[in-house]
Amino acid sequence: MDVTNVLFPGYTVGSGLETYEKLGELCARYGTKAVVIGGERALAAIKPVLTEAVKGTNIELVGFEWFGGVASYENGDRLLGLDTVKEADMIFACGGGKAIDTCKYVAMKAEKPFFTFPTIAATCASTTAIAVMYYPNGVQKDVFVAPRPAIHNFINLDIIAKAPEVYLWAGIGDTLAKYTEVPFSARGLELAHKDALPVIMSQMTGDPLLKYGTKAMEDVKNNRSSFELEQAVLAVVLTSGLVSYLIDINLNSGMAHAIFYGMTVLPQIEERHLHGEVVSYGVLCMLMMDKQMDKLAEIYKFMKSIGLPTKLADMEVTVDELDPVLDSAVTKYDIEVGPYKITKEMMRQAILDLEEYNKTH
Ligand SMILES: [Zn+2]
Known part of the structure; x- marks a missing residue:
């Protein structure tokens, strides 16, 4: 018989800061430092909210990094070279599909857990372990399956409601x-x-x-x-x-x-x-x-x-x-x-x- 391993992601759905009520508690066992990676618009939307959300927790946000615009292994490798990514105990992946998919590769390579913060409701990337990867020129390359999906998915409806x-x-x-x-x-x-x-x-x-x-x-x-x-x-x-x-x-x-x-x-x-x-x-x-x-x-x-x-x-x-x-x-x-x-x-x-x-x- 083949062995089947399934690791379900947890999820929170809410509005506003209450979405992150359990953030500190859920992240605590994985360390204290998190790097936030996302698209430009996602980072702009999530930065003030997450900065507020980690107050009073043991989580420190060590940086906000743009993922590079294309879900490519090249962008993933560049992120892996950043000091903030090296220093972080965990990755907070923000955005729609592409930024989060890039983070799945980064998380696997860096052997760090990742948490997801979808800022739009266009795809299921924040829940699934599957990542659709592209060449740097934007042409689809392959599908990469991460060893596990996110530990937890924080779905803030206020942010999603404000997206186009x-x-x-x-x-x-x-x-x-x-x-x-x-x-x-x-x-x-x-x-x-x-x-x-x-x-x-x-x-x-x-x-x-x-x-x-x-x-x-x-x-x-x-x-x-x-x-x-x-x-x-x-x-x-x-x-x-x-x-x-x-x-x-x-x-x-x-x-x-x-x-x-x-x-x-x-x-x-x-x-x-x-x-x-x-x-x-x-x-x-x-x-x-x-x-x-x-x-x-x-x-x-x-x-x-x-x-x-x-x-x-x-x-x-x-x-x-x-x-x-x-x-x-x-x-x-x-x-x-x-x-x-x-x-x-x-x-x-x-x-x-x-x-x-x-x-x-
Ligand atoms: Zn489809």
Whole structure:
């Protein structure tokens, strides 16, 4: 038998300084010195808050460091050379996906624990152990899996509510894929506990979004934290990350992502449309192909309510541009595991059926 090791991250969700009530206590066993690493905007948002939060604790913030703008091993190596990083007992990783992913590499190399402080709700990076790494020029290089996820994730809704709403919008789009791709990929498989658990958990990525997502988007537009925002943020940042962390990588994706990667051959997608935005469109295509008409109707209505794309024109794409998109999409590993083989023609038909669906819904 193989040995399975799972190390769950803890989490706190709250508003304002109360989010960090237990910070001192939770960090105490790992030392006293922390270096804060993040993106420029994340550092600007978190610096005054964390400076206040550590008052009266034994934690000393030894520096605030910019991660370098790209989640690359090169930026990680540069950070590892900094005195503040060497001196620190632990790393406080702040931001969206890229800064936090860089910190996973730094933490592993430096053999230091890391804590996460998401400042936007665009990805599940603050929860999962998986890091998406890039070349210094910004082209994706590989996926790196840290030995463990963060020790604890401090989710301050006030900071997330003040970030531009486009982050939550795209985060919701990507999370709808977790909700639909994971059960599709796993359908019919005999799964051991470690993979069966996140399939069930994936239900809690989309259900709260369909229920609270529209109100959550209104609240983030008005920079206001609320119960609904909390439910949506936890779906995107926490539950989605737990699913990613636990599940076999081959079950973690599906046709929605294959369509997204295919679409990236088009310049308008690369230049003007976000990952989560295009992925959510791919979710509708997958549901159409799989004839999940009730789920399609529900997600379609929700996506319309928050302005996610439901047809090609919403992404400036025409039917005539589909050939290279589908040639690329059908080669992606994302669709290798599933209840049946997905062909290029099936994808095309789903896209065309969805175009028709838009005319009547
Ligand atoms: Zn994605």
